[in-house]
Amino acid sequence: MIIAALALAVLAAGDAATQCQYDRSAMLALDLSVFDQDINGGWRTLEAKGCAKEAADLIQAWRKAHGSMGPADTLLSWHEGQLRADVGQYADAIRLFQAGRHPAADDAKWGWNLYVDGSIAYLRGDRQKLEAARAKLSSLPRPAELKDAIGPDGRPRAVRWPMNIRVLDGFIRCWGQSYKAAYRCAVPTV
Structure with a gap:
């Protein structure tokens, strides 16, 4: 056997x-x-x-x-x-996430770096910083460029805003799980 x-x-x-x-x-x-x-x-x-x-x-x-x-x-x-x-x-991931930041001036209205901050906070087990990054991201106004977004088919398309907030919500919702599990734990869309 x-x-x-x-x-x-x-x-x-x-x-x-x-x-x-x-x-x-x-x-x-x-x-x-x-x-x-x-x-x-x-x-x-x-x-x-x-x-x-x-x-x-x-x-x-x-x-x-x-x-x-x-x-x-x-x-x-x-x-x-x-x-x-x-x-x-995780240590390698954090280093690579840091390298994935956008220049601050280019990112001011998009919030990519807040998503980076939240992701790194999750990997470090720092819920307070994760929640702070999520709060800042959620307060960003929708950029004008996204108001009349057109999809590849030429038709209007809705762009979820703020981008990547669902991932940070998933990290909070599935706190303590592996990154892989929590990343896939995004709050379902309605």
């Missing part, structure tokens, strides 16, 4: 390793939009298979291979940080 259970565990570990394999050269050759934003391409294909650590390592390798991408660096840092947080690498 013990031998059969051990054999199944070895097979399961082998299957997990196989599902996380990918063509590294092909991935590193992708342009930024496919690598980072295509839901069916780039690092997201690994994440979809449950390979968050491998996806984070791939983002790190892609960033190293491509050098500075200007403003895209913050987005890639953020996505790598989220993946590192998903697998419990």
